[in-house]
Amino acid sequence: MAQPKVYTDTLTYVLQKFEDGLNVVLTSKYNPFYYHGALPQFFLWVLFLSGLLLFAYYVPTIDNAYSSERLINAFTSVDYITNQIPFGAVVRGVHRYAGDAMVLTIVLHALRVWWTDRYRQYRWLQWFSGIVLLGLVLFIGQTGYYLVWDERSLVLTRMTVYAFDALPVIGPGLKAWFVNGEAITNLTLSNYLFIHIGLSFFLLFGLWIHYVRMARPVVTPPPVVNYAMMAILMVVVFMFPINMGQMAHLTQQPSTFEIDWFFLWPYAMLSSLDPIVFWTVMVGLTVFFSILPVPFLTSGLSGQTLQPIDAAEVVLSKCTGCSLCDKDCPYEAIEMVPAPAGSRFKLLATVLPYRCSSCGLCVGACAFDAIDLPFMPDAEVTNKIKSLLAQS
Numbered sequence: 001m002a003q004p005k006v007y008t009d010t011l012t013y014v015l016q017k018f019e020d021g022l023n024v025v026l027t028s029k030y031n032p033f034y035y036h037g038a039l040p041q042f043f044l045w046v047l048f049l050s051g052l053l054l055f056a057y058y059v060p061t062i063d064n065a066y067s068s069e070r071l072i073n074a075f076t077s078v079d080y081i082t083n084q085i086p087f088g089a090v091v092r093g094v095h096r097y098a099g100d101a102m103v104l105t106i107v108l109h110a111l112r113v114w115w116t117d118r119y120r121q122y123r124w125l126q127w128f129s130g131i132v133l134l135g136l137v138l139f140i141g142q143t144g145y146y147l148v149w150d151e152r153s154l155v156l157t158r159m160t161v162y163a164f165d166a167l168p169v170i171g172p173g174l175k176a177w178f179v180n181g182e183a184i185t186n187l188t189l190s191n192y193l194f195i196h197i198g199l200s201f202f203l204l205f206g207l208w209i210h211y212v213r214m215a216r217p218v219v220t221p222p223p224v225v226n227y228a229m230m231a232i233l234m235v236v237v238f239m240f241p242i243n244m245g246q247m248a249h250l251t252q253q254p255s256t257f258e259i260d261w262f263f264l265w266p267y268a269m270l271s272s273l274d275p276i277v278f279w280t281v282m283v284g285l286t287v288f289f290s291i292l293p294v295p296f297l298t299s300g301l302s303g304q305t306l307q308p309i310d311a312a313e314v315v316l317s318k319c320t321g322c323s324l325c326d327k328d329c330p331y332e333a334i335e336m337v338p339a340p341a342g343s344r345f346k347l348l349a350t351v352l353p354y355r356c357s358s359c360g361l362c363v364g365a366c367a368f369d370a371i372d373l374p375f376m377p378d379a380e381v382t383n384k385i386k387s388l389l390a391q392s
């Protein structure tokens, strides 16, 4: 077996001590380490709620239309929310910083599952869907910046068009889709709004895929952790209030803009790289992170070797179809199928080997000795589960 790398050992030790320390201070019930997946989900709900409030006042146009002597367009509507609506600036700040917090917690979540080696084999779908979710979240956040229609929005729009233009074959189509036509018009902003909101709802579908193979995913932190997160968010909102930039004018070309490193880092890369090199780097990073669960890559990176998985097996002659194993399996690896004609029972259990972690929980759940791990007799598994339960 390959020896774990020294850096892996040292970092694992440091992280473990940190986690243990938080357990002493906060108890394991409130330790955020144990809600690394639930925290981005929490921030997503905050984003939906605050986004709904902003949506009520947002006007997706770039025209200089006047109503009652007031200039009405995307920029002035955001200005109105920030400076005229009671608590508008707070809601805007919450929306902005909850987005940053979501990216931060997603990255910590991904690092945690990678570091604790919980991303390969039967978990590949969670990992892969996670990469897609991360890409979506980044893109949704970027479209949020386009919506403000300040000088930064204009530069980002032009940089995106420039990046799409460089792509052979698909470039023109992407550009037309992005600006919603041949040039930047009112339709461009309504497209941004559609993408921003539409993809946010699509995230929920992505999350369903992310969770579908987990029987009991922890998706909600305890209320105390939620309150603590909200309190931290409010401190940031008040310490770093969001200001209005300058309104975008299509005839001007602003040269610099303030960068939000959580969402806009690809633009920092694009500003210093040839667009083809930029796309190569972006696609390369995506492919690299997507294929991390592939076995031949894994032992080298995390310093741990994969153990082959021997899926549990059902002894059909003993199975009564009681479904207890199905209820206990953490990875949705057991399916109850109709029993063949003539059987005394209606259902029988079947194991889906590619989802099985050989954790043995189903063996402990079955009161009829009807499920086995090929490499460990039933009695040994039951004893092991009992001793683990006694320790916990």
Ligand code: HEM
Residues within 6 Å of the ligand: 037, 038, 040, 041, 106, 109, 110, 113, 118, 119, 123, 126, 127, 128, 129, 130, 131, 133, 134, 137, 207, 210, 214, 216, 217, 218, 219
């Ligand atoms: C929108 C962003 C995301 C949300 C809301 C989210 C949420 C969650 C939740 C709630 C769980 C269950 C955790 C548990 O029960 O302990 C989970 C598991 C998992 N997530 Fe994510 N996730 C996101 C993105 C990602 C990303 C970017 C990756 C990695 C590339 C990832 C990889 C995984 C893996 C491998 C698991 C299974 C871990 C295990 O079985 O212990 N997720 N996720």
Ligand code: SF4
Residues within 6 Å of the ligand: 314, 318, 319, 320, 321, 322, 323, 324, 325, 326, 348, 349, 365, 366, 367, 368, 369, 370, 371
């Ligand atoms: S718990 Fe045992 S008897 Fe019940 S369905 Fe599963 S394998 Fe069959």
Ligand code: SF4
Residues within 6 Å of the ligand: 311, 312, 328, 329, 330, 331, 332, 333, 334, 351, 355, 356, 357, 358, 359, 360, 361, 362, 363
């Ligand atoms: S050993 Fe049993 S409980 Fe564990 S993953 Fe496989 S089928 Fe599910």
